Structure formats: C-alpha cells, structure tokens
Amino acid sequence: MTPAERRDLILRLAPREPAGLPSLRTIERIRKWRTVLMLLCALALIPWTVYLGMTLPSHYVARNWVATWVGFDILLLTMLVLTALAGWKRKQLVFPTAFATGVLLICDAWFDTMTSHRGADLTQALLSAFLVELPLAFILIAGPLRLLRYVAIRHGMISPKSHLWRMPIPDLYPGQKMPPDHP
Structure with missing residues (x-):
C-alpha cells in the first residue's frame, strides 16, 4: 500500500469527530493567539535586551x-x-x-x-x-x-x-x- 493509499485508509477509518479534540474554530483561535503572544514577547524582548546590555554591571556578586x-x-x-x-x-x-x-x-x-x-x-x-x-x-x-x-x-x-x-x-x-x- 502506498503512503497516499495508507493515509486515505486512515482518514476513512478515523472517526469524523475524534473524541477529546477541540473544535476546528477553537484550534485556530488558540493557534492565532499563541502566535500573537510569541510575537509580542519577541518585540518586548528587543528593547529589554538593549536596556540590559547598557545598564548591567560587568561584575556582579550573585546571591544563592x-x-x-x-x-x-x-x-x-x-x-x-x-x-x-x-x-x-x-x-x-x-x-x-x-x-x-x-x-x-x-x-x-x-x-x-x-x-x-x-x-x-x-x-x-x-x-x-x-x-x-x-x-x-x-x-x-x-x-x-x-x-x-x-x-x-x-x-x-x-x-x-x-x-x-x-x-x-x-x-x-x-x-x-x-x-x-x-x-
């Protein structure tokens, strides 16, 4: 059986609405918001990294x-x-x-x-x-x-x-x- 035939068989035998999966709309909403969150974090990290690079001392004695x-x-x-x-x-x-x-x-x-x-x-x-x-x-x-x-x-x-x-x-x-x- 070719990979395409095997995939087709899997899709035909799989239940239409697999138990335990969120709806397609929920999956897309989660994907979209997680992507936005990661991009916002990346954008916030740029000025923070520049700030640290300019203000942190070159020598520091750490606690713990x-x-x-x-x-x-x-x-x-x-x-x-x-x-x-x-x-x-x-x-x-x-x-x-x-x-x-x-x-x-x-x-x-x-x-x-x-x-x-x-x-x-x-x-x-x-x-x-x-x-x-x-x-x-x-x-x-x-x-x-x-x-x-x-x-x-x-x-x-x-x-x-x-x-x-x-x-x-x-x-x-x-x-x-x-x-x-x-x-």
Missing part, C-alpha cells in the same frame, strides 16, 4: 549562587531521567523531554563558559561544552525531531522526500474548511 547551580543541575538531571524513561518505554513524551533537555544543556554550556574565570576554569568549561554538553544537546534535539519525521512518514502523513522544516502539522479535521475569520 550554589542553590542556583545545584537547582539547575537537579532540573537537568530530572529531565535526563524523564527522557531516558520515555525513550526506554517508547512513549511520545520523549519528544518534548528530549528537546527541553537539549535546550537545558545548551544553556548549561553557555552559562558555564560565560561565568568561568580565565585559565583552567575557562578551559574546563570550554572542553565540557564542546566535548559533552553541545554534542549531547544536538543528539537530544535532532534525534527526536528525526524520529518525529519517521513516524509521520510511516503513517503516510508526509512524503519520504519531505524535510522536517517543511513538514506541516497534520490536519485534525480533514476535509473541513477553516472558520470564516481565518485569514
């Missing part, structure tokens, strides 16, 4: 330094364990946990490098970043994204020639039109 780093590492440890468990049990939870863990590793590498002193401390931070944290972050982010693509191909949702950055979100209500207020 140990609690901050230990807490961050506990969060990172928790996410690594959740990702390992989700992967081991073959659960879809591996997608968000692996992605979030990869982002946390990138943040860890950045802050370790930026806050280390020149000399051996900086060398250790750079070696840790380039030999451990960043490669592991790449594996944790790229791996589940590739797996997501394979799942979509396997279920006939996309062509095997499709690239991840062009992969659309599957239509939850095939054959139905967008609400009238949709641009």
